[in-house]
Amino acid sequence: MIDFTSTDVINNPYPHLAELRKAGKPIWHDGLGLFLAPNHRDANEVLRNKSLGRIFVPKEPSSEWDVFNYLHSDSILDSEPPKHTRLRSLVMKAFNKNRIEALRPNIVALTNRLLDEIEAKGGSFDIIADYAEPLPVKVIAALLGFPDEDEHLLRPWSQSIVKMYEVNPSAQHKEEAKRAANEFAEYVHGLMLLRKADPTDDLITELAQVEEAGEKLSTHELIATCVLLLNAGHEASVNGFGNGIVAAFQNPSEWEKLQQQPDEIATTAIEEFLRFDAPLQFFDRTATQDLEIGGVAIKAGQKIVSLLGSANRDEEVFPDADTMNLSRERNPHIGFGAGIHFCIGAPLARLEMSVSLPELFKRFPALELAGTPVRRNTFSLRGYESVPARTS
Numbered sequence: 001m002i003d004f005t006s007t008d009v010i011n012n013p014y015p016h017l018a019e020l021r022k023a024g025k026p027i028w029h030d031g032l033g034l035f036l037a038p039n040h041r042d043a044n045e046v047l048r049n050k051s052l053g054r055i056f057v058p059k060e061p062s063s064e065w066d067v068f069n070y071l072h073s074d075s076i077l078d079s080e081p082p083k084h085t086r087l088r089s090l091v092m093k094a095f096n097k098n099r100i101e102a103l104r105p106n107i108v109a110l111t112n113r114l115l116d117e118i119e120a121k122g123g124s125f126d127i128i129a130d131y132a133e134p135l136p137v138k139v140i141a142a143l144l145g146f147p148d149e150d151e152h153l154l155r156p157w158s159q160s161i162v163k164m165y166e167v168n169p170s171a172q173h174k175e176e177a178k179r180a181a182n183e184f185a186e187y188v189h190g191l192m193l194l195r196k197a198d199p200t201d202d203l204i205t206e207l208a209q210v211e212e213a214g215e216k217l218s219t220h221e222l223i224a225t226c227v228l229l230l231n232a233g234h235e236a237s238v239n240g241f242g243n244g245i246v247a248a249f250q251n252p253s254e255w256e257k258l259q260q261q262p263d264e265i266a267t268t269a270i271e272e273f274l275r276f277d278a279p280l281q282f283f284d285r286t287a288t289q290d291l292e293i294g295g296v297a298i299k300a301g302q303k304i305v306s307l308l309g310s311a312n313r314d315e316e317v318f319p320d321a322d323t324m325n326l327s328r329e330r331n332p333h334i335g336f337g338a339g340i341h342f343c344i345g346a347p348l349a350r351l352e353m354s355v356s357l358p359e360l361f362k363r364f365p366a367l368e369l370a371g372t373p374v375r376r377n378t379f380s381l382r383g384y385e386s387v388p389a390r391t392s
Helices: 007-011 014-021 040-048 062-073 083-094 097-101 104-121 127-132 134-144 148-165 171-197 203-209 219-249 252-260 262-276 346-363
Strands: 027-029 034-037 124-126 282-287 291-293 296-298 303-307 384-386 388-390
Touching: 034 040, 040 282, 040 291, 040 303, 062 148, 062 171, 062 219, 083 203, 083 219, 097 346, 104 124, 104 127, 104 134, 104 346, 124 127, 127 134, 127 219, 127 346, 127 384, 134 148, 134 203, 134 219, 134 346, 148 171, 148 219, 171 203, 171 219, 203 219, 219 252, 219 262, 219 346, 219 384, 252 262, 252 346, 262 346
Parallel strands: 034 303
Antiparallel strands: 027 034, 124 388, 282 303, 291 296
């Protein structure tokens, strides 16, 4: 059975996932004690079925994991209706379509500033560290109202916390996650108190004030929401962009499309980036009652995983699924999830990439990779630590 911690699977999971799909139904994984849904139909059903839920199990001992636990139990991601419905309704009043679209001028300005800094370097740069990462971090930090001088704290906190989403986090990763959760929550709580005393035009202020039918976010819910927005607001963008760039470079005909028609190809290219090498690969849900998925009986209390990256390579849904096609028109990928847990950061990630991808190639049409990309040693959240490049 597939080992999600093996270097071979992390480096290139897709041949292994293709073997899983041959079963045509969910598969029991003895080592993990759960079902895997590798094909598109079943993985999509896992995300949407109302008899499955995100059931957060608090880490023990609670005295050590208290903050980490409430950052999850009081977040949209790890709650179910009716709590999820209330939280999402309140958050979306503040983090809505109009507010996201209003960020476009800021995203354009930040993109051009980063490209200017890359140009000043004289040719060599890192696509992740110098471009894909700082843009979404700066955007979500500004949106939430984090001071510029504290931006450098956010990505390390986020990466330490999300390593707990891997299949078997190490003891070191657990300690780092506890520490990051405590520091991040304390920081957001301090900002929340400042904004309540002196409101400003930022999302923390608005989240503290937002109300619907007499309901407001509690202190823990507000802190958990801000941490989730930071994580969801940049992880998908950073990893989706980096994964897509590397894959496109490895497909010369697709790289040429980006070089020759970056604006024309941007919309379909972004979706193909997210399909071809999904930034999120592993999303589990728990049966709240007995049910069937793909003809397989799932008993109440059992877990089943939506393998999003595998679903996005399903040959029955995507013609030439293992071939990147940046012009692909019909692209029902589930790279951002589906159902009530569809990624709340998806519209922001799409907006950021719709600006940053074409602008990169318009500024540097002779762009090429200049070394071996360094992949993060993780399966669930798939991405690169470093992608060396040169502008000419």
